[in-house]
Amino acid sequence: MKPSRVTEEHNPSPQPPAPSPGERSEPSPGERSEPCAVCRRTFLRNGLAGVGLLALNSLLDRRLLASTGVVNPLHHPAKAKRVIFLYQAGGPSHLETFDYKPKLAEMTGKPMPDSFTAGQQIAQLQGQRLTCFGPQHPFQKFGKSGQEMCSLFPHIGSVADDICIVRSMWTEQINHDPAHTLMNTGSIITGRPSMGSWVFYGLGAETDNLPGFVVLMSSGKGGQMQPIAARQWSSGILPSKFQGVKLNSFGDAVLHVKNPPGVSDAAESESFQAVNALNRLEYKATQDPEILTRIAQYEMAFRMQSSVPDLVDMSKEPASVLEMYGAKPGDGSFASNCLLARRLAERGVRFIQLYHRDWDHHSGVKANVVIKAQETDRPTAALIQDLKQRGMLDDTLVVWGGEFGRTPMSQGDGRDHHIKGFSFLLAGGGIKGGLTYGATDELGYAAVEHAVAVPDFHATMLHVLGIDHKRLTVKFQGLDARLTGIAGNVVSGILA
Amino acid sequence: MTVAAGRGLPPDLAKILRRQEDERSPEQKEAVLDFFEFSTPELQPAYMRLAHLRAERDLLYAAIPRVVLTESTRPRITRVLPRANWMDETHEIVEPAVPAFLAKLETDGRRATRLDLANWLVSPQNPLTARAFVNRLWREFFGTGLSKVLEDLGSQGEWPVNPELLDWLAAEFMHPEWNATGAHDWDVRHMIRTIVTSHTYRQSSMSSAQIDERDPDNRLLARQNRYRVDAEIVHDIALSVAGLLAEQFGGPSVRPYEPEGYLAAMNFPKREYSASRGADLYRRALYTEWQRTFLHPTLLTFDAPTREECTVNRVSSNTPLQALDLMNDPIFVESARVFAENIVRQGGPVFDRQLDWAFERALNRAPGTEERQIMKELYRQNLARFRGSPESAAQLMSVGEAPHPAAQPEAAAMTLVARAILNLHETITRN
Numbered sequence: 001m002k003p004s005r006v007t008e009e010h011n012p013s014p015q016p017p018a019p020s021p022g023e024r025s026e027p028s029p030g031e032r033s034e035p036c037a038v039c040r041r042t043f044l045r046n047g048l049a050g051v052g053l054l055a056l057n058s059l060l061d062r063r064l065l066a067s068t069g070v071v072n073p074l075h076h077p078a079k080a081k082r083v084i085f086l087y088q089a090g091g092p093s094h095l096e097t098f099d100y101k102p103k104l105a106e107m108t109g110k111p112m113p114d115s116f117t118a119g120q121q122i123a124q125l126q127g128q129r130l131t132c133f134g135p136q137h138p139f140q141k142f143g144k145s146g147q148e149m150c151s152l153f154p155h156i157g158s159v160a161d162d163i164c165i166v167r168s169m170w171t172e173q174i175n176h177d178p179a180h181t182l183m184n185t186g187s188i189i190t191g192r193p194s195m196g197s198w199v200f201y202g203l204g205a206e207t208d209n210l211p212g213f214v215v216l217m218s219s220g221k222g223g224q225m226q227p228i229a230a231r232q233w234s235s236g237i238l239p240s241k242f243q244g245v246k247l248n249s250f251g252d253a254v255l256h257v258k259n260p261p262g263v264s265d266a267a268e269s270e271s272f273q274a275v276n277a278l279n280r281l282e283y284k285a286t287q288d289p290e291i292l293t294r295i296a297q298y299e300m301a302f303r304m305q306s307s308v309p310d311l312v313d314m315s316k317e318p319a320s321v322l323e324m325y326g327a328k329p330g331d332g333s334f335a336s337n338c339l340l341a342r343r344l345a346e347r348g349v350r351f352i353q354l355y356h357r358d359w360d361h362h363s364g365v366k367a368n369v370v371i372k373a374q375e376t377d378r379p380t381a382a383l384i385q386d387l388k389q390r391g392m393l394d395d396t397l398v399v400w401g402g403e404f405g406r407t408p409m410s411q412g413d414g415r416d417h418h419i420k421g422f423s424f425l426l427a428g429g430g431i432k433g434g435l436t437y438g439a440t441d442e443l444g445y446a447a448v449e450h451a452v453a454v455p456d457f458h459a460t461m462l463h464v465l466g467i468d469h470k471r472l473t474v475k476f477q478g479l480d481a482r483l484t485g486i487a488g489n490v491v492s493g494i495l496a
Numbered sequence: 497m498t499v500a501a502g503r504g505l506p507p508d509l510a511k512i513l514r515r516q517e518d519e520r521s522p523e524q525k526e527a528v529l530d531f532f533e534f535s536t537p538e539l540q541p542a543y544m545r546l547a548h549l550r551a552e553r554d555l556l557y558a559a560i561p562r563v564v565l566t567e568s569t570r571p572r573i574t575r576v577l578p579r580a581n582w583m584d585e586t587h588e589i590v591e592p593a594v595p596a597f598l599a600k601l602e603t604d605g606r607r608a609t610r611l612d613l614a615n616w617l618v619s620p621q622n623p624l625t626a627r628a629f630v631n632r633l634w635r636e637f638f639g640t641g642l643s644k645v646l647e648d649l650g651s652q653g654e655w656p657v658n659p660e661l662l663d664w665l666a667a668e669f670m671h672p673e674w675n676a677t678g679a680h681d682w683d684v685r686h687m688i689r690t691i692v693t694s695h696t697y698r699q700s701s702m703s704s705a706q707i708d709e710r711d712p713d714n715r716l717l718a719r720q721n722r723y724r725v726d727a728e729i730v731h732d733i734a735l736s737v738a739g740l741l742a743e744q745f746g747g748p749s750v751r752p753y754e755p756e757g758y759l760a761a762m763n764f765p766k767r768e769y770s771a772s773r774g775a776d777l778y779r780r781a782l783y784t785e786w787q788r789t790f791l792h793p794t795l796l797t798f799d800a801p802t803r804e805e806c807t808v809n810r811v812s813s814n815t816p817l818q819a820l821d822l823m824n825d826p827i828f829v830e831s832a833r834v835f836a837e838n839i840v841r842q843g844g845p846v847f848d849r850q851l852d853w854a855f856e857r858a859l860n861r862a863p864g865t866e867e868r869q870i871m872k873e874l875y876r877q878n879l880a881r882f883r884g885s886p887e888s889a890a891q892l893m894s895v896g897e898a899p900h901p902a903a904q905p906e907a908a909a910m911t912l913v914a915r916a917i918l919n920l921h922e923t924i925t926r927n
Contacts, residue, residue, distance in 0.1 A: 191805055211816075217760075219760075225763045226763060227763045227764065229789035229790070230789055231802060234802075240811050240815070241815055248755075248757065250756075251756055254820065255797075255817070256755075256820045256823070256825045257820055257824070258824065259824065260823075260895055261891040261892060261894075262887075262888040262892030262893075263888075263912070264881065267881060268823075270912075271912050271915060272819075274871065274873075274913075275916050278867055278871075278920055282920070282922055286701075287703065290724070290925075293814045294819075294921045297815055297818065297819050298816075298919075300816040300819075301816035301817070301820045304816055478651075478652045
């Protein structure tokens, strides 16, 4: 028996096809191109004329980079091409955001009925007296669809008809890090690939100027900020090129994207050319295909030196757009990141994940949710509106939610971690707007109607992208391992 | 010893001395010794010396790292967990053992301990330890193990391409016999010497169409393999070529330069980072401080694992972030500039000789004609540029903490040449 090539899929460098003469032509007119990248590339072409630097045309390199993914053709027609995940880290209270529980308000101060909590895993309230704690802010109906949301979120309310509220999410993990790990990878065991890398691996990217999976992070003003490990955007058992690249909110967006001090753009360009020219000679001598990948990556790195600053330069955004998001360029806020997410989406990035921290309201949930609403309400709505007016909402899936919810029981004047029921917002490609889906029980404790497990969400997300999650696999330890794990059913009730 | 009876002797002590020596309590014995020390000034230097030696001994002991080991006196009950459910307590109770298909620990019915396991791991009856180790060692010298899946030599791993060789190496490791003069059992150095002096290791890595067709992954090693070196070595090569590498052995971890705010996603407590000073900036990357899940970005970019789980076999990626890092990361720019200063200083007055010296140092070969032409052009253009803008030259030549002489346009232009050399695929590839 032929030994199984267990780590074959780990080979990070795709074996490029040998360049045939036909492939050494100019890029086809249909290719995506941005003005800035083009001028930089033109410069690269014309820089050191006569030395024969560009024997291999970029078209070949583009194949390596802006490649289609492994799901080719798609398993079924896609409704969305990309995902923007507004990850509210810390565990937002569903009871002060999108899940209205009048019965809980009535019960405030009374003991939580045993029938709800007996034998259940809870976090810091374990073994303590459990008291009902009603919604701390009023709710109201929004839009033609009349969706109920907390009145602290009027902007999201204004796009209620574009949004599906899923009130019946539940998870298995009651602490932040494992719950993030489950939400991102479908497994509580670390080392599995994250959802951004699944999608990048499955679909490839639509850009060769930026990474296909980008992570942004912002911090809230409340102060209870749980750390987020870089593992949350790791590619796990997938090749590492599918890992998320975190853009920094301050300083250089991508590490070392700037020329060293004293090195002009021209000098930088000539240096990249010299390296690639010597590497091409090395390739000629050795025929080692890894060198072609290296050359392609140096070209992409060079393009990123202009595409990344161009991406984060918001000076050309009209004041009205900045105003709509409430963004002050360079402030590293959630608002700025939402605007950045739209710019990333426009540029062909496949999976954009924004972490916004500080939802961990063990105490002072009433005041803290006000702060979070100020930070997230307007930018979230602005992103949806902005995508819509650009015609991009139809093929972008926007997700808003965190790793778990919070208890209907009080923890002082706050709420503890809660896994049995919480809310997600979904909007855009393939999702039915104006719909409230599923429900928790009358006290907001457990998802009882159309319960949606984390893997069900994963299956649904992949479904609208044209991927059957049961067929998205990678060879690992002798198996075709499903990237989502073995669970998950598409939630067809929320599909448009 | 003689003490004049009664004279100058405290009554308490006299009382103690009247007892037989073996009847005195430890406190009483100590009191006698104390008084003896007090009453014999001629022995004071010896006592001082003894105290010094004792203090030194204590210091030495205190400096030895201790492994704290606890062993439960009443071992907890361990059960088979059906489908890994640790809350299910219905299944059979099990005792410590090694996998039954491998062996049985000989303990005469006594409950096995960790010492039994340790002894079994290195016993001649167990070939697995040696096999796993030499397979891992093989990867260091050929890029891939004889069995590719280093972490699993079992059924979910890969059948070795050459099981006889793997077994021979394992046996040789446990008990050297081949050119074994001076070698001992489990002698890693002997194994390394055996591998690197082999014909297989010393082959050229050049391939041919025939080899590529018959063995595309080169598992049969008709040639040497080519592969990018590990993250730490990428770093060390640049520093070593530059002449910056501080080859100090051991000691506490060091903190190389790190981009500001890199640890901002951490909390409890918030992390402040301040880089080391002086030689500690230039230690081998092996000594870089690990912040688990947020390891140093240079190492992360070149695929060092985050140490959250045991990683035996690293993947080797090839990404644009690596290019940006090698081109623009201050540690590599500093390496290039110090390398350039050495090139200018040691390569003689003529550019061609300087380039020869640089290629020899970094790549162990002379540059080819076309390479020479490309590098000359890079140097020429940038020399003109830096002559026109001495302040740019000064900026470039002051990257990093290493001392820098007055910036010369020649050295600045050479820095870009040096940087290009440090960025070559060949430089970071084990050929």
